[in-house]
Amino acid sequence: MSISSLLASALAKRQPFLTDTKLNKTNCFRVFHGTVEGHKGLNIDRYGDAWLIQTFHHTLTQDEFNTIEGLLVELAHLPIVYNDRSDKNSRVVNTLESKTDEFAQSTQVILENGIKFTSKLRHEGQDPLLFLDMRIGREYVNANSKHKTVLNLFSYTCGIGTAAAVGGAKRVTNIDFSSFALEAGRKNAELNGVDDICQFIQSDAFPALRQLAGLKVAGRRNQKLPSYPKMTATQFELVFLDPPRFAKSAFGTVDLINDYQGLFKPAMLATKKGGTIVCCNNVAKVDRHMWFDSLVRCVEKQGRKITHHSWLHCHEDFPSFDDNHPLKIVALTLG
Known part of the structure; x- marks a missing residue:
């Protein structure tokens, strides 16, 4: 055709x-x-x-x-x-x-469900500052963040964090390695009048997560560690984990195919009992059910349990073959 x-x-x-x-x-x-x-x-x-x-x-x-x-x-x-x-x-x-x-x-201002976000269609990065297929994730946190503490990991331009703050979150902590992305996140929070609720921390995710989880910060293959922001062990009522497919740093390797648990474990430990962690995996070759089973095993190994889970599906402007979208999002309530 x-x-x-x-x-x-x-x-x-x-x-x-x-x-x-x-x-x-x-x-x-x-x-x-x-x-x-x-x-x-x-x-x-x-x-x-x-x-x-x-x-x-x-x-x-x-x-x-x-x-x-x-x-x-x-x-x-x-x-x-x-x-x-x-x-x-x-x-x-x-x-x-x-x-x-x-x-x-x-820089333009765009609207999603009445929330304002900045957009730039051509800039020094690659994407227009807001991933449209993640709309369902922003809708979820907006509807489920009222009076809660929220941790937004790999926050990029903090669309998730902004949506949570607009939804009435008590406090939102956005963590990303890119100062450029976090600056766009600050503008998003300011546009919606929620900048007093949002915190922006420029850090590699590994040391940030391990500190929040109360674990020792270690390097990859005993490499000398670069400096990183110091944080205290803290648990949150809602955690959003949306890592890139693959990335390396002195602190570790992000690998959504072979080692999602390397990030999921500390993120889960930073989630309060009765709280929810939203997990995302955008690799098409990763089987939805096998990935979910690996999350369950990781939770159980830490002596905890999943009391409820719900899948978040992309909206109809992002159709998929056989309803099997590459982007998989599941919200896990932890006991």
Whole structure:
């Protein structure tokens, strides 16, 4: 099928969803989701007052771009930014047209369920500062954080932390290694008037988590440890754990395929009895049920138990094959 037919079909399927976004004060969502909807590596999103087209495998031809532009303009006449990320490491390789250059590189304010977030469609990083498929996670913490202490790990731009604070959290601690991401997080908190509730700590996740869990901070293969913020052992009523697929530091290795437990164990120990830890794994090859079973075993090895669990499923603007979305999110209530 042509791109025109595929995009028209995707938009038709989303009509009820698009109607709901207006009622829910949401202007950031996906309208075309790559291979699942028939075109490998092509994602099309709305971010507030702009359309963002991204390609991850093949560069669009001019005719293909013109076709997409025509359909999007019919839906909403907004500026269109194209990021061609088909090169290695998903880095943007194309230059911007002069008419979109300034807009794409400026900070915009977008809305999700009435909560304000900053967005930047082209910047020194790779992503537009808010992952749209994590909407369900932000909705969960917003609905389940009232009067609670919240720990937001690998917080990126603190979308989860901001949603928790807007939802009435007593205190939110956001931890991320990137000062750039945390600065965007501060702006998000300020936009919503919750900056007095939110704390922003720039730290490698391993020493932060191990200190909060009351464990000794150790290095990888006895490497000399760089400096890190000192923290006291603390338990939280809601913990959100959303690590990247793979990362290395002097303190340890993040590996969602082979060693999720290396992060999950201290995060679980930093969760109060009766509290909830929300776990995320975005690796498609990781089997949902095997991953869940490994979490259960880890909890039981620490003499604790899971008293309740619920799966959080991505919204319909992120369709998946056989309802098996690569992003897996489960909320575990711990005894």
